[in-house]
Amino acid sequence: MESGSHHATSDERADAGRVAAGPARGLVCRGCGAEYPLVAQHACFECFGPLEVSYDPAALARVTRADIEAGPHNIWRYAPLLPAGQDPAGRITLDPGLTPLVAATGLAAELGIHAPLWVKDDSANPTHSFKDRVVSVALTAARGLGFTRFACASTGNLANSVAAHAARAGVPSIVFIPADLEPGKVITTAVYGGDLVAIDGSYDDVNRLCGELVETDEFEDTAFVNVNVRPYYAEGSKTLGYEVAEQLGWRIPAQVVVPMASGELLTKIDKAFSELVEIGLATAPDGGWTVFGAQSTGCNPIATALHAGTDTVTPVRPTGIAKSLNIGDPAAGLYALEAVRRTGGWMDHADDDEIRAGIRLLARTTGVFAETAGGVTVAVLRKLVESGRLDPTRETVVYNTGEGLKTIDAVAGQVGPSHRVKASLRAVRDAGLLG
Amino acid sequence: MESGSHHATSDERADAGRVAAGPARGLVCRGCGAEYPLVAQHACFECFGPLEVSYDPAALARVTRADIEAGPHNIWRYAPLLPAGQDPAGRITLDPGLTPLVAATGLAAELGIHAPLWVKDDSANPTHSFKDRVVSVALTAARGLGFTRFACASTGNLANSVAAHAARAGVPSIVFIPADLEPGKVITTAVYGGDLVAIDGSYDDVNRLCGELVETDEFEDTAFVNVNVRPYYAEGSKTLGYEVAEQLGWRIPAQVVVPMASGELLTKIDKAFSELVEIGLATAPDGGWTVFGAQSTGCNPIATALHAGTDTVTPVRPTGIAKSLNIGDPAAGLYALEAVRRTGGWMDHADDDEIRAGIRLLARTTGVFAETAGGVTVAVLRKLVESGRLDPTRETVVYNTGEGLKTIDAVAGQVGPSHRVKASLRAVRDAGLLG
Incomplete structure (x- = not known):
């Protein structure tokens, strides 16, 4: 798909100019509203605020359900609503998406939810997390912008996805992870054969380092998916909103529970719902939808700000087993607070024991084996029902964003064979397995 | 989906009689041709040969491409060609199937293959192996036959799948595995909460034990997917043939390379190709298709028989890291030999080092991280090219049947971070990462 041998210069990238057409119009600062063209930039020159992709409303309004339904069985069916990937030949992708929306009848019964409860199971993606979505969009944009090496700062799942995408496309990659x-997640990145740099420090340290590296000459040709092409990357998460709506027959669910690391996923699911309603593709529930956020107790700066009634998200040094959510200085925390407050939702957090119980509860009742982040979300769902913050009579979707096999140590000490016996009928009888 | 509280008696099961309609006509002995109705039976009363599902040719001939293409995006689109699952409400399923057919351009280049090379990546199934296909068909048949508990003898992937299916359906399960x-694979079975019995012995010991258990009164209501409902179970593998043909635009590939444990998967892919050609749904390549089988050197009784030019498959005591293929007494070995000989194919085997190299080669060139069985298949593909047994100018499909995360220890000692540095620009520079 890509030779990997040609390194574009800055000038060539400038010539390439905007990423290929599509509905995206530019980048806009979430802080001050300053506008920029569709280039590789993630912070506002005016106020240092984060940039977000803005769209041509007329282009979005032209998209029909039929257009989408005629598309491929993956995220690219939503290309008319994304900032990259309109041309199939230009995609750098493992074709993630259209993951199962699982009816969680048994889980609903255990939690006392008397309305449809669904698990959106993104462990079904090619590298088994929702990160395949954002990476496919980011790398496709990056290719359009002329970058010839792919990189990221990662808590693990992103590393897996960037390395796998690069291997498929035949493009060099360099991935930065916390050493612990x-x-x-380490092996599942290294096996793809790109460079893998373990950093002695937290994810936030890794992220800061990548912010410095991206400014160096040596990394001029390198797209860091969650740094210099972050605005495109973030838009990939919208597909987790679009898909749920389409899978429900073009209805927005009344309530969603979303895990939070940077907080970006939550804001993009909310953004996707707003877009679909605005352009008439989906109907909102009576009274609108409500967004709930889930964090690990070991890293809960956004939930803490909500509980304190403030807009100030105070960074923390993360601890606890939910490493994929361990971002102590969450880039989109403020916007996650805004979405939750605007929709009448809430945030809560779960400690390590509750996370383990959440993983086991989900597996036992749905057949979905989630990583620790999924355990967080299910544990918080339980708390939200118990505290009355979540309405057990309204339809609810809970997002599982990753795969239990990647964090198997979380439950390894808790589950195992229920019996161990010799290979004979008598031994089985003696073990009480024959009544 | 299932209360799990009602236990059908033998009489009730007899009343239920055949599994629901569909194209299946009966069970037929692969040895002597004796015929039986569609009941829970896997061996011939006459000659003890294995039973296979036979179909009404007229019913199969009525199936059109349009019927299939209008079906769901999973194995059930092929329900008109399967012995169970025609009624969606009666399915016990995680909806596996329609897994990616990945263009392996980089792998082809490395191996000197000058024709399209594809990887059929069944790690994308819900529990990340091809076993979800056979379990969905077996348990759906089992439910139709009135069974109220699900069981299996497993080398791991089957255990994962049966336990997850049972959890989703709310049906009790009991799974038997070798203790080593x-x-x-152990944790990914236990987490679903059913009974999990570790047996001190090999898979073949576990399988023999299950063959005894199924005859006991206490297990009268229990469907062992690969024992008493094995004929239905085996048919689920046909979908791996159907899908490849459909994904190639209703063409049978010229060559396929298939991993062998019992040998059944290989025979069913071949059977699927034959059916599709016979009923006019797919076209065969000029000169027909050729089937190749891959075993681990630690467990290669079928390949050994082929190399010795005999029909006698002598059981072995398995060793080596490809545990999911470690069936020393392969039930379908004879039929796998027949298919490979009839189509002009070959079998070969790969040792543990070659398996590890196969896993890494596949990951590096395609972004697909396979379990040890996939490493076996890729390593054997390489050998078949080198020995000239496989024609490098003909289109080839290689089957990856499982997920690298489940056998991560296989490569854990070989891959890891390429660099480890402190979180500073200077440290990165000192490590040589800035040119």
Whole structure:
């Protein structure tokens, strides 16, 4: 798909100019509203606020359900609503998306939810997390912008996805991770053969370092998916909103529970719902939808700000087993607070024991084996029902963003064979397995 | 989906009689041709040969491409060609199937293959192996036959799948595994909460034990997917043939390379191709298709028989890291030999080092992280090219049947971070990462 041998210069990238057409119009600062063209830039020159992709409303309004339904069985069916990937030949992708929306009848019964409860199971993506969505969009934009090496700062899942995408496309990659990641995520990155740099420090340290590297000459040709092409990257998360709506027959669910690391996923699901309603593709529930956020107790700066009634998200040094959510200085925390407050939602957090119980509860009742982040979300769902913050009579979707096999140590000490016996009928009988 | 509280008696099961309509006509002995109705039976009363589902040719001939293409995006689009699952409400399923057919351009280049090379990546199934296909068909048949508990003898992937299916359906399960399985597969079974019995012995010991258990009164209501409902179970593998043909635009590929444990998967892919051609749904390549089988050197009784030019498959005691293929007494070995000989194919085997190299080669060139069985298949593909047994100018499909995360120890000692540095620009520079 890509030779990997040609390195574009800055000038060539400038010539390439905007990423290929589509509905995106420019980048806009979430802080001061300053506008920029569709280039590789993530912070506002005026106020240092984060940039977001803005769209041509007329282009979005032309999209029909039929257009989408005629598309491929993956995120690219939503290309008319994304900032990259309109041309199939230009995609750098493992074709993630259209993951199962699982009816969680047994889970609803255990939690006392008397309305449809669904698990959006993104462990079904190619590298088994929702990160395949954002990486496919980011790298496709990056290719359009002329970048010839792919990189990221990662808590693990992103590393897996960037390395796998680069391997498929035949493009060099360099991935930066905290040195203490789960072995499952380290090996599942290294096996793809790109450079993998373990950093002695937290994710926030890794992220800061990548922010410095991206300014160096040596990294001029390198797209850091969550740094210099972050605005495109973030838009990939919208597909987790679009898909749920389409899978429900073009209805927005009344309530969603979303895990939070940077907080970006939550804001983009909310943004996707707003877009679909605005352009008439989906109907909102009576009274609108409500967004709930889930954090790990070991890293809960956004939930803490909500509980304190402030807009100030105070960074923390993360602890706890939910490493994929361990971002102590969450870039989109403020916007997640805004979405939750605007929709009448709430945030809560779960400690390590509750996370483990959440993983087991979800597996036992739905057959979905989630990573620790999914355990967080299910544990918080339980708390939200118990505290009355979540309405058990309204339809609810809970997002599982990753795969249990990647964080298997979380439950390894808790589950195992229920019996161990010799290979004979008598031994089985003696073990009480024959009544 | 299932209350799990009602236990059908033998009489009730007899009343239920055949599994619901569909194209299946009966069970037929692969040895002597004796015929039986569609009941829970896997061996011939006459000659003890294995039973296979037979179909009404007229019913199969009525199936059109349009019927299939209008179906769901999973194995059930092929329900008109399967022995169970015609009624969606009666399915016990995680909806596996329609997994990616990945263009392996980089792998082809490395191996000197000058024709399209594809990887059929079944790690994309819900529990990340092809076993979800056979379990969905077996348990759906089992439910139709009145069974109220689900069980299996497993080398790991089957255990994961049966336990997850049972959890989703709310049906009790009891799974038997060799005690020395990979931790990834043990935990990923236990987390679903059913009974999990670790047996001190090999898979073949476990399988023999289950063959005894199924005859006991206490297990009268229990469907062992690969024992008493094995004929239905085996048919689920046909979908791996149907899908490849459909994904190639209703063409049968010229060559396929398939991993072998019992040998059944290989025979069913071949059977699927034959059916599609016979009923006019797909076209065969000029000169027909050729089937290749891949085993681990630690467990290669079928390949050994082929190389010795005999029909006698002599059981072995398996060793080596490819545990999901470690069936020393392969039930369908004879039929796998027949298919490979009839189509002009070959079998080969790969040792543990070659398996590890196969996993890494596949990951690096395609972005697909396979379990050890996939490493076997890629390593054997390489050998078949080198020995000239496989024609590098003909289109080839290689089957990856499982997920690298489940056998991560296989490569854990070989891959890891390429660099480890402090979180500073200077440290990165000192490590040589800035040119």
